[in-house]
Amino acid sequence: MAHDRKFRFAVQTGGATSAREWVEKARKMEALGYSTLYMPDHFIDTPFAPMVGVAMAAEATDTLRVGTLVLGNDYKHPAVVAKEFATIDVLSDGRVEAGLGAGWMKSDYDALGFEYDSPGTRIERLGEALAILKGAWGDGPFSLDGQQYTVRDYDGIPKPAQKPHPPILVGGGGPRLLRLAGREADIVGINPNLRAGEISRDAVHDSVAGMTKQKIEWVREGAGDRFDDLELQIRYFMASITDDRRALAEALAPGFGLEPDVALESGMALVGTVDECCDQLARRRAEWGASYVVVGDDQYEAFAPVVARLAGT
Amino acid sequence: MASGREFRFGIMCSHAASATDFREKARQAEALGYSTLFVPDHFVDHPLAPMPAMAAAAAVTDTLRVGSLVLGNDYKHPVVLAREAATLDLLSDGRLELGLGAGWMTADYEKAGLDLDRAGVRIDRLEESVKIVKGLMGDEPYTFHGAHYTVTDLDGEPKPVQQPHPPFIIGGGAPKILGLAAREAAIVGVNANLRGGVAISDDAARSMTGPATDQKMAWLREAAGARFDDLEIQSFVGFTTFTDDRRQLAEMMAGSFGVTPEEALETPVVLAGTLEEMIDDLYARRERWGMSYVVVGVDVIEQFAPAVAKLAGT
Numbered sequence: 001m002a003h004d005r006k007f008r009f010a011v012q013t014g015g016a017t018s019a020r021e022w023v024e025k026a027r028k029m030e031a032l033g034y035s036t037l038y039m040p041d042h043f044i045d046t047p048f049a050p051m052v053g054v055a056m057a058a059e060a061t062d063t064l065r066v067g068t069l070v071l072g073n074d075y076k077h078p079a080v081v082a083k084e085f086a087t088i089d090v091l092s093d094g095r096v097e098a099g100l101g102a103g104w105m106k107s108d109y110d111a112l113g114f115e116y117d118s119p120g121t122r123i124e125r126l127g128e129a130l131a132i133l134k135g136a137w138g139d140g141p142f143s144l145d146g147q148q149y150t151v152r153d154y155d156g157i158p159k160p161a162q163k164p165h166p167p168i169l170v171g172g173g174g175p176r177l178l179r180l181a182g183r184e185a186d187i188v189g190i191n192p193n194l195r196a197g198e199i200s201r202d203a204v205h206d207s208v209a210g211m212t213k214q215k216i217e218w219v220r221e222g223a224g225d226r227f228d229d230l231e232l233q234i235r236y237f238m239a240s241i242t243d244d245r246r247a248l249a250e251a252l253a254p255g256f257g258l259e260p261d262v263a264l265e266s267g268m269a270l271v272g273t274v275d276e277c278c279d280q281l282a283r284r285r286a287e288w289g290a291s292y293v294v295v296g297d298d299q300y301e302a303f304a305p306v307v308a309r310l311a312g313t
Numbered sequence: 314m315a316s317g318r319e320f321r322f323g324i325m326c327s328h329a330a331s332a333t334d335f336r337e338k339a340r341q342a343e344a345l346g347y348s349t350l351f352v353p354d355h356f357v358d359h360p361l362a363p364m365p366a367m368a369a370a371a372a373v374t375d376t377l378r379v380g381s382l383v384l385g386n387d388y389k390h391p392v393v394l395a396r397e398a399a400t401l402d403l404l405s406d407g408r409l410e411l412g413l414g415a416g417w418m419t420a421d422y423e424k425a426g427l428d429l430d431r432a433g434v435r436i437d438r439l440e441e442s443v444k445i446v447k448g449l450m451g452d453e454p455y456t457f458h459g460a461h462y463t464v465t466d467l468d469g470e471p472k473p474v475q476q477p478h479p480p481f482i483i484g485g486g487a488p489k490i491l492g493l494a495a496r497e498a499a500i501v502g503v504n505a506n507l508r509g510g511v512a513i514s515d516d517a518a519r520s521m522t523g524p525a526t527d528q529k530m531a532w533l534r535e536a537a538g539a540r541f542d543d544l545e546i547q548s549f550v551g552f553t554t555f556t557d558d559r560r561q562l563a564e565m566m567a568g569s570f571g572v573t574p575e576e577a578l579e580t581p582v583v584l585a586g587t588l589e590e591m592i593d594d595l596y597a598r599r600e601r602w603g604m605s606y607v608v609v610g611v612d613v614i615e616q617f618a619p620a621v622a623k624l625a626g627t
Contacts, residue, residue: 015471048400048403049396049400051365052400054365056368059369076393077389084365087360088362090329112392152423156356157360
């Protein structure tokens with residue numbers, strides 16, 4: 001069962017202001033017991049390019065896993081992505097988690113001068129990209145004559161250190177994407193639906209507890225028999241260690257247009273004392289199967305006691 | 314004069330047996346006095362992806378520069394490229410040399426299913442990319458409306474440590490690409506003409522004889538005008554063979570590439586002979602063509618090191 005999985009924790013970080021700060025940050029995450037450093041992939045308001053930052057973080061650490069949360073599939077050709085992840089996996093002795101998404105942030109597409117295609121097209125492209133990643137990482141040449149990509153007799157190099165390939169993380173919030181993730185990924189991120197192209201009220205409302213359960217059902221539909229092999233992940237955008245969770249909820253909830261109680265139970269919120277947060281995570285693992293917990297880099301130090309208590313249990 | 318430049322040396326490293334092996338190669342290059350570790354960019358035969366490999370090499374060294382030789386422009390959008398290059402420059406404390414080429418290897422395009430446009434189109438696209446990467450590394454939000462790319466009011470992040478931008482390496486073997494290099498690059502690779510789409514062919518070899526190289530330098534000089542003296546001229550020596558009998562080797566190579574033995578020894582893509590003969594050749598090539606920045610393969614990193622020790626910085 002997915003919910004029998006042990007807890008592990010990750011930090012999503014966009015970068016740092018210097019090389020030294022970046023190295024120190026990665027080492028600190030490792031020392032605090034975090035499993036993984038993840039980098040997002042955006043062209044606005046995110047300091048570093050993920051592939052370079054991730055490669056550097058891996059070199060600066062010994063056991064910390066590194067990955068992307070998540071690469072926007074449309075920004076790079078999957079043959080390039082496959083090669084870059086495989087290189088980092090080899091150079092890190094197998095510590096990569098390859099996170100991909102369909103792309104959603106409109107401002108990224110504007111920055112690149114790319115068409116912002118319909119979600120269906122973007123998801124179709126992501127599905128083909130995942131096939132290319134797996135094909136490139138597998139033994140021998142492969143071909144894909146897809147709607148979106150054509151790859152001919154490509155024997156990807158290098159082959160990754162992890163076999164058959166690094167864990168693939170796919171995150172999303174809508175039914176098509178989550179079914180694809182259930183079918184193809186090893187780790188599934190249960191996210192707000194970002195169909196609006198930006199973080200909006202719509203996304204927050206889409207994270208309420210009932211919707212989170214619904215999303216996990218979509219993953220299950222896609223996964224079938226492999227559902228129990230999946231690791232379910234939640235990135236807590238509203239995460240805070242506080243003695244007064246109620247007060248924080250009352251302060252924040254109206255901005256999102258939610259009742260405080262609803263906000264606290266949503267799939268974006270992890271708020272309370274260390275004990276309360278640990279209890280909440282235990283309940284969510286029991287109820288949703290979500291064992292892989294991600295916080296932002298403004299919160300990872302505060303959440304260290306939670307990590308110390310739960311990681312590996 | 315470009316030929317007045319001091320020698321420096323690079324290592325081309327496209328593969329590693331393991332993570333440990335790669336780290337050792339990078340540290341060894343630094344310890345032996347090489348200036349730069351270069352990584353190529355292909356989907357076949359060259360396993361390491363350049364951006365992560367350069368990042369890893371920079372992470373395990375202190376002064377070694379890292380470079381791409383060269384990135385295929387068509388494999389990544391320039392906005393993506395600019396962001397990765399600036400991140401790498403920042404995280405290496407300013408040690409990136411950004412080699413960028415128009416793309417030429419037919420196999421890369423076939424495998425990945427990319428359209429291999431004619432050379433003129435690829436070079437036009439490269440020129441736009443170079444402008445975009447430089448623009449995004451500048452202080453102001455950047456707008457570019459080209460035939461191939463559109464960037465609107467984008468303030469590139471992060472900004473590189475090297476200002477205004479890391480040195481660009483642009484290489485090639487024909488007038489149009491050398492003209493672009495003359496205008497935009499800090500380092501110019503004088504290379505074979507690879508219009509055949511493969512690295513090794515009689516056509517490519519013929520394009521790198523001594524007189525053909527004279528011709529390339531003339532194109533470059535004419536296009537660069539007053540800028541010529543600011544350029545660092547780079548040569549990638551793809552064939553480095555230590556031997557006491559270079560005449561015999563030259564005859565073998567001559568047969569394989571359709572050139573005379575004299576031409577085989579004269580071409581800047583070959584270094585053959587004893588260490589002393591190689592050093593003499595390097596002096597002669599710097600004198601004749603201004604080639605002061607010499608890149609050899611990682612397979613000769615140790616054997617070639619005495620030449621680096623003698624020449625680097627002189």
